[in-house]
Amino acid sequence: MAAHTQPGRPNQLFRNLNSKVASIPMILTAVVIFLGGTIWTVTYSFTNSRLLPRLSFVGLDQYERLWDTPRWVVSIQNLATYGCLSLIFSLTIGFILAALMDQKIRFENTFRTIFLYPFALSFIVTGLVWQWILNPEFGVQSVVRSLGWTSFTFDPLYNSDIVIYGILLAALWQGTGLVMCLMLAGLRGIDEDIWKAARVDGIPMWKTYLFIIIPMMRPVFITTLVLITSGIVRVYDLVVAQTSGGPGISSDVPAKYVYDYMFFAQNLGQGFAASSMMLLTVAIIIVPWAYLEFGGRKRRG
Amino acid sequence: MANTFTITADPSGTRLQPGPQGARPRKVLSPRNIIVYGTLTVAALYYLVPLYVMVVTSLKGMPEIRLGNIFSPPMEITFEPWVKAWAQACTGLNCDGLSRGFWNSVQITVPSVLLSIAIASVNGYALANWRFKGSEIFFTILIVGAFIPYQVMIYPIVIVLREIGLYGTLYGLILVHSIFGMPIQTLLFRNYFVSLPEELFKAARIDGAGFWQIYFRIMLPMSLPIFVVSMILQTTGIWNDFLFGVVFTRPDTYPMTVQLNNIVNSVQGVKEYNVNMAATLLTGAVPLIVYFVSGRLFVRGIAAGAVKG
Numbered sequence: 001m002a003a004h005t006q007p008g009r010p011n012q013l014f015r016n017l018n019s020k021v022a023s024i025p026m027i028l029t030a031v032v033i034f035l036g037g038t039i040w041t042v043t044y045s046f047t048n049s050r051l052l053p054r055l056s057f058v059g060l061d062q063y064e065r066l067w068d069t070p071r072w073v074v075s076i077q078n079l080a081t082y083g084c085l086s087l088i089f090s091l092t093i094g095f096i097l098a099a100l101m102d103q104k105i106r107f108e109n110t111f112r113t114i115f116l117y118p119f120a121l122s123f124i125v126t127g128l129v130w131q132w133i134l135n136p137e138f139g140v141q142s143v144v145r146s147l148g149w150t151s152f153t154f155d156p157l158y159n160s161d162i163v164i165y166g167i168l169l170a171a172l173w174q175g176t177g178l179v180m181c182l183m184l185a186g187l188r189g190i191d192e193d194i195w196k197a198a199r200v201d202g203i204p205m206w207k208t209y210l211f212i213i214i215p216m217m218r219p220v221f222i223t224t225l226v227l228i229t230s231g232i233v234r235v236y237d238l239v240v241a242q243t244s245g246g247p248g249i250s251s252d253v254p255a256k257y258v259y260d261y262m263f264f265a266q267n268l269g270q271g272f273a274a275s276s277m278m279l280l281t282v283a284i285i286i287v288p289w290a291y292l293e294f295g296g297r298k299r300r301g
Numbered sequence: 302m303a304n305t306f307t308i309t310a311d312p313s314g315t316r317l318q319p320g321p322q323g324a325r326p327r328k329v330l331s332p333r334n335i336i337v338y339g340t341l342t343v344a345a346l347y348y349l350v351p352l353y354v355m356v357v358t359s360l361k362g363m364p365e366i367r368l369g370n371i372f373s374p375p376m377e378i379t380f381e382p383w384v385k386a387w388a389q390a391c392t393g394l395n396c397d398g399l400s401r402g403f404w405n406s407v408q409i410t411v412p413s414v415l416l417s418i419a420i421a422s423v424n425g426y427a428l429a430n431w432r433f434k435g436s437e438i439f440f441t442i443l444i445v446g447a448f449i450p451y452q453v454m455i456y457p458i459v460i461v462l463r464e465i466g467l468y469g470t471l472y473g474l475i476l477v478h479s480i481f482g483m484p485i486q487t488l489l490f491r492n493y494f495v496s497l498p499e500e501l502f503k504a505a506r507i508d509g510a511g512f513w514q515i516y517f518r519i520m521l522p523m524s525l526p527i528f529v530v531s532m533i534l535q536t537t538g539i540w541n542d543f544l545f546g547v548v549f550t551r552p553d554t555y556p557m558t559v560q561l562n563n564i565v566n567s568v569q570g571v572k573e574y575n576v577n578m579a580a581t582l583l584t585g586a587v588p589l590i591v592y593f594v595s596g597r598l599f600v601r602g603i604a605a606g607a608v609k610g
Contacts, residue, residue: 012434015433016431016432016433018431018511018512018513019427019431019432019433019436019512020433022423022424022426022427022512023423023424023427023428023433023436023439025420025424025483026420026424026427026439026440026443026483026487027439029443029446029480029483030439030440030442030443030446031439031442032461033446033454033457033458033461033480034442034443034445034446034449034454035442035446036457037453037454037457037458038446038449038453038454040456040457041453041454041456041457042453053456053460093344096340097341097344100337100340100341101341103333103337105337105338105341109596111341111345112600113593113596114345114348114349115344115345115348116592116599116600117348117352117589117592117593118348118351119603120537120588120589120591120592120599121541121585121588121589122540122541122542122543122558122584122585122588123541123543124541124543124558124561124562124584125541125558125561125581125584125585128561128562128565128577128581129351129354129355129578129581130351131565132354132355132358132371132574132577132578133350133351133354133371135371135574138366138367138370138371138574139371140371142370143370143371143372146370173347173348173351177348178603181600181603226448230448230450233450234450234451234452236543236544237543237544237558240543240562240566241543241562241565241566244566254452255450255452258452259452259544259548262452262455262456263548268456271452271456272456274452275450275452275453275455276453278450278452278453279449279450279453282448282449282450286445286448290445
């Protein structure tokens with residue numbers, strides 16, 4: 001090793017050889033699977049592959065067909081509704097819970113344990129539990145009805161207009177604990193003197209949060225935003241478990257569309273085009289963030 | 302100051318009540334406390350109710366479920382649904398219950414966790430201490446890759462696995478889990494190794510230790526906590542996976558989550574809600590136990606994995 005570090009030795013390849021050998025799995029994963037796989041899928045999304053991938057290019061045909069398919073449009077609408085509401089609610093609820101937890105309360109650990117345990121559960125378990133709770137025959141609806149309010153209707157999973165809110169309810173149950181934890185970590189990172197200064201100036205607490213603390217927590221918010229968003233685009237298991245995309249296709253999401261077209265409908269081209277659209281969605285969100293994050297790092301270091 | 306004064310002024314050693322000091326004690330039932338604890342308790346109920354409903358439903362018999370409401374505690378506790386879910390529930394033609402899925406999941410999770418941690422820790426170590434030309438570029442691709450939807454990469458992986466003859470086997474799935482666990486795990490280990498004092502590494506280099514010697518003799522013993530954190534994350538993550546399980550295995554090697562979904566969402570037969578809930582609890586039991594036992598380490602893990610560093 002030491003001999004190679006001397007200047008004038010041109011043999012760059014063998015320098016640090018052990019490290020390079022040890023990194024082969026990482027290099028293969030990064031280059032072959034992540035980069036190669038992505039390029040492969042995007043390339044084949046311009047072909048008319050059906051049962052097997054074939055390299056006969058048809059331009060943007062698959063994408064035109066995709067956007068003409070009502071099922072895809074429904075799944076994109078669902079994703080948009082679910083995504084926006086999920087972002088708003090999980091950030092708001094997560095922040096409020098974190099702010100309450102930050103009031104030097106007792107039983108903090110107990111509360112944290114309770115808020116975070118759903119995050120340890122899988123989306124399948126989450127979906128199935130909420131399917132049971134929202135079951136109109138036995139669940140919340142029947143319980144409220146048996147209390148005397150006989151016209152009460154709450155059957156999100158059987159009503160195609162509101163089914164996506166039923167899924168949202170379950171998703172928030174599973175995920176807000178994580179947001180709360182991240183926000184709490186952010187709040188704990190804020191200097192105690194800021195609070196003292198605000199108190200000395202007589203600024204009410206809600207104003208301090210809104211105009212001082214939240215702007216200071218911008219990095220935490222951005223990281224959380226990126227995390228939640230990439231999770232939202234991927235949402236699949238939850239829908240499969242809770243509604244299987246039903247009633248009809250009303251709770252379909254892009255990830256399910258891709259899976260069904262690739263592995264059931266034997267229409268690979270459509271699956272590739274749809275997954276490339278998912279990639280594009282993520283890219284629109286991730287690229288600006290990565291630019292800020294990595295650009296910032298370079299300046300710092 | 303006041304404190305030291307009262308103590309020194311009391312030579313007998315018995316502590317008298319010191320004068321008023323520190324913040325004024327808060328009233329227990331101040332409006333502020335009512336709002337804080339009230340909101341937190343209501344929120345806690347929202348999070349706890351599903352778990353309660355699962356447990357309660359799984360302990361009831363079907364006649365009681367049809368009559369009563371889902372929130373009422375069981376009048377007559379029965380463990381039959383649990384037995385049935387574990388040993389008799391049907392998926393397709395197989396009627397040997399969730400136990401098969403459980404053992405499949407064990408066979409998938411244990412090697413996947415070990416393999417992915419082994420790879421990721423070496424990656425992190427190389428990235429932190431043995432940087433080479435291009436290592437940061439590969440790392441960046443890896444991290445960006447963590448955000449690419451899995452659906453984009455699934456089909457190429459199916460082809461690769463088919464070519465090397467691992468498609469549909471547990472080994473194939475183990476490989477896939479190790480690949481997709483790599484970005485976050487590598488990040489976790491890299492950040493940890495970077496935070497260790499560099500002098501240790503340098504001293505070992507001067508003493509003539511090489512790449513693997515430093516890794517096994519110095520880095521490994523020093524990084525037990527991060528190994529535990531990473532093990533917790535990977536165990537829950539891999540156990541909870543559904544997508545890879547359904548894509549990369551065949552019905553007889555389905556992991557527990559896939560089998561659970563097939564049992565509960567099967568269209569034929571009478572729905573046995575108590576068995577379904579028992580099965581759901583059984584599937585959730587492993588990550589829940591990991592979560593409750595690990596406590597703060599779990600929180601540390603997700604915070605470290607999520608907020609970089």
